[in-house]
Amino acid sequence: MSHRLLTVIALLLAGLWGAVLGYLHLNGRIGLLDRLEASLADIRSIVVGSNTPPPVVSIVAIDDRTAAAHGYPLDRATLARLVNAINALKPKALALDILLVDPGPEEGDAALTAALEGGPSVIAAAATFAQSRQRVTNLPDDPLAAIPEADQLLLPLPRFAAAAAVGVVNVATDHTGTPRFIPLISRAADRLDPAFPLRAASVALGVDPTIEHDAILLGTLRIPTDIGQRLPVTFYGRHGSIATSSAADALDGKLPADAIAGRIVVIGATVTGGGDVFPTPFDPVMPGVEVMSTAITHLVTGDGMVRDHRIRLIDAGTAVALPLLLVSLIAWRRSSAGYLIIVLMLVVWAMLNLSAFAHGYWLSAALPIAAALPPALLFGAAELWRDRGRARHFAEQSALLQRIEAPGLGEWLARNPNFLAAPVRQDAAVVFIDLSGFTGLSENVGPVKVSEVLSGFFELIDEEARAHGGAITSFMGDGAMILFGLPKPADDDAARAAACAVGLCERTRAWLRTQAGLAEKKIGFKVGAHCGPIVASRLGTGDRQQITAAGDTVNVGSRLMEVAASHGVELALSAEIVRAAGPGSVLLTAGRIEGPLETTLRGRANQIDAWLWRSRTL
Known part of the structure; x- marks a missing residue:
């Protein structure tokens, strides 16, 4: 139910409740409220104090x-x-x-x-x-x-x-x-x-x-x-x-x-x-x-107290107006300022009621309370329940965001909503991974099996990216791009990217062995990694936006997967990322690295130096 419709229903019910109580009050038929009114009249008498009779x-x-x-x-x-x-x-x-x-x-x-x-x-x-x-x-x-x-x-x-x-x-x-x-x-x-x-x-x-x-x-x-x-x-x-x-x-x-x-x-x-x-x-x-x-x-x-039909009409009008006003204020602003306005309004009403009593006009205090309190509490509870539902929804969305984004990136966006509103040029490391031969398999196994396989593959990528502090900026068909360097560049971006690339190789190889039918179909994978300057930005408009990166560094990282495939290895890295990762990186401890090889990349005029990585278990 929309907030506007809920508010309209609450206003109608609040007005009807106040009108019913007001009608009964006009005819003197609310014994329970008369009891409460008697106690409130005593309190007002004591507050006003005694005076000298004529x-x-x-x-x-x-x-x-x-x-x-x-x-x-x-x-x-x-x-x-x-x-x-x-x-x-x-x-x-x-x-x-x-x-x-x-x-x-x-x-x-x-x-x-x-x-x-x-x-x-x-x-x-x-x-x-x-x-x-x-x-x-x-x-x-x-x-x-x-x-x-x-x-x-x-x-x-x-x-x-x-x-x-x-x-x-x-x-x-x-x-x-x-x-x-x-x-x-x-x-x-x-x-x-x-x-x-x-x-x-x-x-x-x-x-x-x-x-x-x-x-x-x-x-x-x-x-x-x-x-x-x-x-x-x-x-x-x-x-x-x-x-x-x-x-x-x-x-x-x-x-x-x-x-x-x-x-x-x-x-x-x-x-x-x-x-x-x-x-x-x-x-x-x-x-x-x-x-x-x-x-x-x-x-x-x-000099007696005035409590006649006209006073009861004022009471009945207040019994309708006060709950409508409270419900409207609750619907309008559920912030500390909004609740302060509600409290101030109730204080003003109480002071006006007391002032009228002191000047000889007995306006009911019990009737407006009985008319306003239940609708305000029920509507406030409904709004609270609705807000909690929205909070759960946002929490789920936030959890989903955290699964896709690097740890801390969601909090960073919450603190800095204008982050990447304008493109930013900075250094970063990128890792690409893609399944080989999966497109042909998709035509034979059907969409349900494809969905099951890709879900497991993407979960594996997500776990490795999160473990090394990377941000998955996109899933592309049967592959993904992982970015290291957001929200801010760090000295170990290249080392974490290299470690993530090696981890992807080891886990993807083991995962493929567990997938029935994939080994027989000779499904493989390839990984490329590079580092350098990128342009990070948001793409999309309105409520549909995503963080992405562009530039030569991204293109080179993607083409390095082809280098890996052409040389029969799982992972190809640029000389820049190997150098930046340092001699103590996991590249040397978890496998063997060959190179540098002078390599020509598709769509790029200049050659680059590339390194090929092989696992020690192969």
Whole structure:
């Protein structure tokens, strides 16, 4: 498969994967990613750090000191005194985060009813859900359709509900129990109820909420909401970040007026062991009353996190664009620079995501990771597998090159790709070998036998050439030319060429004896060797090139094979190569040498001195 086709397929699959995840994300159907997103949201919250909440909400806590002085839970009469003490300081609204679902002593209940009627107040209700009915889905045509329906509502006693507004205190937590959202609307079979924070904000602002598809309107204030009319909750810091006073001080008349006047006051329990606590990124035991107070602050000031349909659309777009970009970059450049660009791009995306979070826009981090990581890893693995295949191919080609070229010549070409791009004149030694009488045999034995014989012959030549550092520049029919002196001339080129020529004679003679039918057909061989100046160059164009040598030295070396054949010997050498090989060469130790003979070469006007070599075994 071509690289371009593989890239196109990878891009299509990456885009489709991102689109599917984006669609599921738009409809809130990826529970596993929501878990990952929750953890990443905690990390971003910690990185951004805590901040000071706007001074619009105060908490009056039924804490350990209150419980020690007045008991716990507070009786209705004591609770009535607490409400009266707070109302006396003129709060904007009072929200009682306590369920009043069971009757108490008549005197206490009557006192609490009267106290609630003494100012704008809100009391708590709760909803219970079947597990299978808590999932929310995004239906754009109806802003209420995505709200899950409660199995049961735990409502306050009618007398209390008549004296104060009622709001549902439910929170939506993740798998760790951390509150992530406040459902602003609760739905039962025959009624809709606002959340406790929404009711408190509505009473304090003196406006009724208006429900849009992905927002709640409080007068001119528009609060973006997530699927199911849920308000994202982000915490200001550890518990106590929102101004908190003890109910004991309020009951004792010690509560400062500036902590109450003009604020929304939330009464709730923080007593140790009370059970109404939640883990948050900043605190493992955040009181539930502070969770409600945080949501009220978001609603009144509009400083909450924005995570609505438009944000989810941006997430879905990122889920498509990021994997496409990563796959394109991997396909474009698989170098250190390319991978650096990918890393920098991911760092930029992470910084933009974090910056958006710090400015109140909750862009998903889990979705782009889930969308981009699998396609990038799979495509990268495919590219790596493909590159390894190409590397194996190049290794095989390199091994083949090394079999043909002199040892070190392949590495030299790799380091110097322009080697012999222009012809080079230099000294070298050449050895030619050719089978005698093989052409006639080829007509009788057939192509298969010819191929088998020549393969064995060429392997023999290759081994001898490599053993002596020669480069086979060409196989010519049933012969070959071996060059000594590339990539650079050496002082022992002639000696190695002479040794190679002698080795070829000894091994070819022995090899011919092992070939059935060749001895009877009187197949022989001849070898010629010479040294002198040559012109080395590359022949061919484009991807098909080979190294070759030309010049009078090459012509003389080739004609010396005819000299050997005419004198009935296996090897003929020029006087130049014998002289250059030196008196200690293998020519004298492995055989007998005769000459010099003044010889005329075909196609050459001038005569040369030639030497004839015979093996001592003959």
